Amino acid sequence: MKQVRFARRALCLALAFTLSVTLIGCGKTLPASAVYGYEDDARPALDPEKPMIALTFDDGPSIHTPRLLDLFAAYGGRGTFCVIGNRIDLLPDTVARTAREGHELAVHSWDHCQLTRLGKKQMQEEIETTREKIFGLTGDDCTVIRPTYGAVNDTLKRVAKELDMIIVNWSVDTLDWKTRDPDGIYQKIMDGAEDGAIILCHDLYGTTVDAMERVIPDLVAAGYQLVTVTELLTAGERTVEAGTLYRRQGPKPEASE
Secondary structure, eight states, rough: OOOOOOHHHHHHHHHHHSSOOOOOTTEEEEEEHHOOOSSSSSOOOOOTTEEEEEEEEEEOOOOHHHHHHHHHHHHTTEEEEEEEEGGGGSSSHHHHHHHTTEEEEEEESOOOOOGSSSOOOHHHHHHHHHHHHHHHHHHHOOOEEEGGGGGHHHHHHHHHHHTOOOOOOOSOOOOOOHHHHHHHHHHHHHHOOOOOEEEEETTOOHHHHHHHHHHHHHHTTTTTEOHHHHHHHHHHGOOTTOOOOSSOOOOOOOOOE
């Protein structure tokens, strides 16, 4: 399977902002503005000196995901979509669009079982099968695991390291799956908004996307760059290590003398 090193991937993501985007499988090239919703052909590069937040969405794809993608396109952000493998064939065009528009796809298991209750072989199958399904559809490799229920153990860390992947949880839990309250979801996010935060949401619910209609423009207006978790964790020459659990952006590396 194609392997993508994190440092190289972060560089490619940055370069992609100024390049045109080639649609998968059709051989046709469109300017970035046609895909991302920008008036210019160049998407602005990330500024590691400006605050960043990673909005992440679990349990999709769903019928609500396209509306969320429209919001990101309108306001210039990116998110990380942690997909369930057995849902991909329900909405393959949505998954392909998510990747095509520059968002990150992460593995959230094949069938939403709790990974830490499985043996190593079963755990690896849950991750690898989903990863291969995403790669077959989009041509992009996944390097991020979002563990179901946020549960992590030593076996999962070993599997992630062997697969050259990182594990990403969150620093802010919106509880959107529980409350289904757009106002409450909005307030949770705005109260927890800070540079380096990783926000847990679910695009499975229309009420979450209702909240995003206020969250995304308000975060952008407040000066936050909306980025993928890989962009967040590798910004400013930071590095990540396969098999490691991350909950938010870490400190910048010491400047070499």
